Each structure stands twice: as structure tokens, then as C-alpha cells.
Amino acid sequence: MPSPPPQKIRFRLAIPADAYAAYYRGAIKAVSVTACDGRRIQFPVNLIHKFLGHDGIHGTFEILFDENQKCLGIARID
Numbered sequence: 001m002p003s004p005p006p007q008k009i010r011f012r013l014a015i016p017a018d019a020y021a022a023y024y025r026g027a028i029k030a031v032s033v034t035a036c037d038g039r040r041i042q043f044p045v046n047l048i049h050k051f052l053g054h055d056g057i058h059g060t061f062e063i064l065f066d067e068n069q070k071c072l073g074i075a076r077i078d
Helices: 019-023 045-051
Strands: 007-018 030-034 040-044 056-064 071-076
Touching: 007 019, 007 030, 019 045, 019 056, 030 045, 040 045, 040 071, 045 056, 045 071
Parallel strands: none
Antiparallel strands: 007 056, 030 040, 056 071
């Protein structure tokens, strides 16, 4: 039996570089954000390190979960 397709949740982030420093140092371990559909999601901050630029992390993203709510990854979609 094939597994169901991953669940996608879209959200926006606007974290300036100076504010992201607390995440990067490990003082903050998780990101909590309201998704575009109104759901509240939380995930480990290390999943977004790769999107850090000089101005911080900004954009629209999609997080993918499997049927067991395990995160499969995050992608920038804009």
C-alpha cells in the first residue's frame, strides 16, 4: 500500500539578522510561527539555518511532514 503524500504547511518568516543571533547561538531552540492557514506550528531552529542571509531570514516557506508528523524538510517557495 503506497504511503499518503506528505502534508505541506506554508508560512512566512521575517527574522532580522540581529534577532536571529539568539537562535543561532542556541539560546532559542525552536521556531514557533502561525501558518498561512492559521495553524500554529513549531519546529527546530536548525531546519532554517541554511536560509540565513546577511539580512536574516525572510520569505515564504513550506514545511513537509509525513503521516507520522515527522518533518521531511523545509523549502523556500518565493
